[in-house]
Amino acid sequence: MEPMIFVRERRKVEKGEKKPRFRICGVSGVNLKVYASHMRKMELDEMAGHLGARVIVLHSGKEDKKEK
Numbered sequence: 001m002e003p004m005i006f007v008r009e010r011r012k013v014e015k016g017e018k019k020p021r022f023r024i025c026g027v028s029g030v031n032l033k034v035y036a037s038h039m040r041k042m043e044l045d046e047m048a049g050h051l052g053a054r055v056i057v058l059h060s061g062k063e064d065k066k067e068k
Helices: 041-051 062-067
Strands: 004-009 022-028 054-058
Touching (some): 022 041, 041 054
Parallel strands (some): 004 054
Antiparallel strands (some): 004 022
């Protein structure tokens, strides 16, 4: 099975901010310890490349609330 890194976008980050946008929710198929609480997409992609893993972005559901 291919290793996977599950992430979601942070909720309190606005567009254009210079803060990391993603938080790691879980990993599958690889033994990984993460010491940072938030990461940039570039950092996630680099880490996944070294591990041979795929980054899966989970949807938080905030778009659904705006439509109602």
